[in-house]
Amino acid sequence: xxxxxxxxxxxxxxxxxxxxxxxxxxxxxxxxxxxxxxxxxxxxxxxxxxxxxxxxxxxxxxxxxxxxxxxxxxxxxxxxxxxxxxxxxxxxxxxxxxxxxxxxxxxxxxxxxxxxxxxxxxxxxxxxxxxxxx
Ligand SMILES: [Zn+2]
Numbered sequence: 001x002x003x004x005x006x007x008x009x010x011x012x013x014x015x016x017x018x019x020x021x022x023x024x025x026x027x028x029x030x031x032x033x034x035x036x037x038x039x040x041x042x043x044x045x046x047x048x049x050x051x052x053x054x055x056x057x058x059x060x061x062x063x064x065x066x067x068x069x070x071x072x073x074x075x076x077x078x079x080x081x082x083x084x085x086x087x088x089x090x091x092x093x094x095x096x097x098x099x100x101x102x103x104x105x106x107x108x109x110x111x112x113x114x115x116x117x118x119x120x121x122x123x124x125x126x127x128x129x130x131x132x133x134x
Contacts, residue, residue, distance in 0.1 A: 015100045017048040017116050019076045028076040048072050050097030052118065054082065054089060070095055070118055084120035096121040 020043040021028050022035035034041050052072035068089060070080045082089045083098055099117030106112055 015050065015097045015116070017050055017072070017078070017097050017100065018045050019048055019072070019074060019078070020044065021046050021074075028072075028074045030076045030078050046074070048074050048076075048097070050118075051121075052078075052095055052097075054091050054093045054095060056091040067115055078116060080116045080118045081114070082118055082120070088120060094121045095119060 019028050019030045020032065022038060022040050023042040023044055024040045025035065025038045027035050027037040028046075029036050029043070032043070035043060050072075052070040055069040055071045055077055057069055066081050067079050068082045069077050070082075071077050080095070081099075082095060084095075095118035097116060098119040101116040102114045104112040104114070
């Protein structure tokens with residue numbers, strides 16, 4: 001039933017994911033102006049290694065079926081599009097950054113934000129896994 005979405009985007013250059021780290025307590029966060037732990041505004045931008053684990057999602061709005069919160073190695077959680085067989089995407093699965101977040105401005109001037117794209121990073125032999133899935 002799932003229509004292929006095409007994965008041609010972000011083909012140029014390595015994908016990037018940035019986050020903010022509090023210089024006072026070291027808490028990692030994303031898209032905030034103050035630290036969620038100590039309220040300091042001394043946040044520095046750092047680049048994530050792009051390795052994380054799918055976290056559990058509590059609410060699943062229908063239009064966000066392909067989006068999952070991912071807890072990155074650095075400790076922050078970011079919502080990502082997950083590229084992989086839907087049945088294999090579940091909390092605890094390791095993923096790796098595959099595409100940067102993009103912000104587009106539509107013709108009407110609307111800002112469209114696309115979440116970062118992550119891909120399942122198979123811990124298990126990929127060949128056998130694909131055969132089993134098919
Ligand atoms: Zn802090």
